[in-house]
Amino acid sequence: MQAAVLYSAKDLRVEQRQEPSAGAKQVKVKVEWAGICGSDLHAYLHGLALEAHPLGGQQPPFALGHEFSGTIVEVGDGVTKYAAGDRVAIEPLLYCGDCYACSRGDYNQCMKVGFVGLHRDGGFAEYVVVDEYMLHRLPDEVSFEEGALIEPAAVSFYAVRESKLKAGDSVAIFGAGPIGLLTLLAAKAAGAMKLIVVDLSDERLQKAKELGATAVINGNEENIAGKIIALSNGGVNVAYECAGAQATMTNAVASLRQGGQVMTLAVFMKPVSIDMGQIMFKAADVTATLAYRHVFPEVIGMVAAGRLDVKSVITKKIGLNQIVEEGFEQLIQDVKQAKILVRPSQD
Ligand SMILES: [Zn+2]
Ligand SMILES: [Zn+2]
Structure with a gap:
C-alpha cells in the first residue's frame, strides 16, 4: 500500500509500505479522507522525535495523519462493537489509562498523551490499524469528508464547551485558520451573539464572514482591542486564542470585559507575557484546552443534524501522491487554504 511517511524535517515520502493487520482489540481501516493539520x-517543518513514544509502540519514521475517516475492512480478536463495512471517524488519542488524569477520565491530560499519526502510523496511508476504543460510528447523514473533520472540529467544540460562553454573549476569535474557523462555527452553534474574528489575511477574514462572523478585523490595523470593545459594547465575554503569538494574546486579554475569559487553543512555541494588572482589574481568567475528551459523539451528532457545517472549511481535495506539493507546501505558501483533505485510496 501507499503511505506518506515523514523521515525528517521536509523529508515526507510517499512510498510503498506493507499493509498492516489488526491485532487483538484492533481494527484495520481503509482510509477514505484524511485532513492535514x-x-x-509543524512536524513537516521541524521533524518528529527519533525515539518510540511510550504508548505508540513503534519506532519512527511514521505515516502522518490524525484527522481521518474510513471503512473498517478487518477486525481483530476481541472486537465486539464493530464489524467490517462500518463507516467510522477515529479519535486518535493514545493514553495510559492509569495515571492521575486517566483515572479521573481526563484522558486528554494523560501524562503520556500521544496521537495516532504523530506517535505511530496514521491516516495518510491506504490502510491504518487503530484500537477499537478510538472508533466512532458515522451515521449515513455524515459524509466521509465530514468524517475527516470531526477531529479538528472536536478541538474547537471542546474548547467552546469548556469556556464561559453563554447564549447571547460576545466573543472574539484570534486566528482564522482551520481551528479558528471551526471555533467560529462552534461558538455560533453555542449561541454567541457577536462573533468578531481577527486575522492578518483579508482572504481568511472573507472566509470567516462567509461562515458567520458578524465583524472581522485585520490584525495589521491599529487599536484592535479598542475596536473589539466598541463592537461588543464594552468587551467580549470570551476571547478564543487560535493564533499562539504574543500580539494576539495581548489583544485577547485587552479585549475582555469584566469577568471575561481568554480560552487558548493554539500551541505556543514560546512563553508569552500577560498583563496581570488587567486580569486583576477585570477579574478575568486565562485558560487553555488540549485536544478534547468525551465529545466525539456530540460533534458527530451536531454535524448529522446540520448544526455544525464543518465541510465549509474544506478548501481543497487531493490524492496521496500530491500530498507534498499540493498539500503541505501549498499550506505553507497559500494563506487562502484552510483545510486540505487527502484521499489515500486509489479507487
Ligand atoms: Zn490536528
Ligand atoms: Zn494516563
Whole structure:
C-alpha cells in the first residue's frame, strides 16, 4: 500500500509500505479522507522525535495523519462493537489509562498523551490499524469528508464547551485558520451573539464572514482591542486564542470585559507575557484546552443534524501522491487554504 511517511524535517515520502493487520482489540481501516493539520505542518517543518513514544509502540519514521475517516475492512480478536463495512471517524488519542488524569477520565491530560499519526502510523496511508476504543460510528447523514473533520472540529467544540460562553454573549476569535474557523462555527452553534474574528489575511477574514462572523478585523490595523470593545459594547465575554503569538494574546486579554475569559487553543512555541494588572482589574481568567475528551459523539451528532457545517472549511481535495506539493507546501505558501483533505485510496 501507499503511505506518506515523514523521515525528517521536509523529508515526507510517499512510498510503498506493507499493509498492516489488526491485532487483538484492533481494527484495520481503509482510509477514505484524511485532513492535514497545523501539527502535521509543524512536524513537516521541524521533524518528529527519533525515539518510540511510550504508548505508540513503534519506532519512527511514521505515516502522518490524525484527522481521518474510513471503512473498517478487518477486525481483530476481541472486537465486539464493530464489524467490517462500518463507516467510522477515529479519535486518535493514545493514553495510559492509569495515571492521575486517566483515572479521573481526563484522558486528554494523560501524562503520556500521544496521537495516532504523530506517535505511530496514521491516516495518510491506504490502510491504518487503530484500537477499537478510538472508533466512532458515522451515521449515513455524515459524509466521509465530514468524517475527516470531526477531529479538528472536536478541538474547537471542546474548547467552546469548556469556556464561559453563554447564549447571547460576545466573543472574539484570534486566528482564522482551520481551528479558528471551526471555533467560529462552534461558538455560533453555542449561541454567541457577536462573533468578531481577527486575522492578518483579508482572504481568511472573507472566509470567516462567509461562515458567520458578524465583524472581522485585520490584525495589521491599529487599536484592535479598542475596536473589539466598541463592537461588543464594552468587551467580549470570551476571547478564543487560535493564533499562539504574543500580539494576539495581548489583544485577547485587552479585549475582555469584566469577568471575561481568554480560552487558548493554539500551541505556543514560546512563553508569552500577560498583563496581570488587567486580569486583576477585570477579574478575568486565562485558560487553555488540549485536544478534547468525551465529545466525539456530540460533534458527530451536531454535524448529522446540520448544526455544525464543518465541510465549509474544506478548501481543497487531493490524492496521496500530491500530498507534498499540493498539500503541505501549498499550506505553507497559500494563506487562502484552510483545510486540505487527502484521499489515500486509489479507487
Ligand atoms: Zn490536528
Ligand atoms: Zn494516563
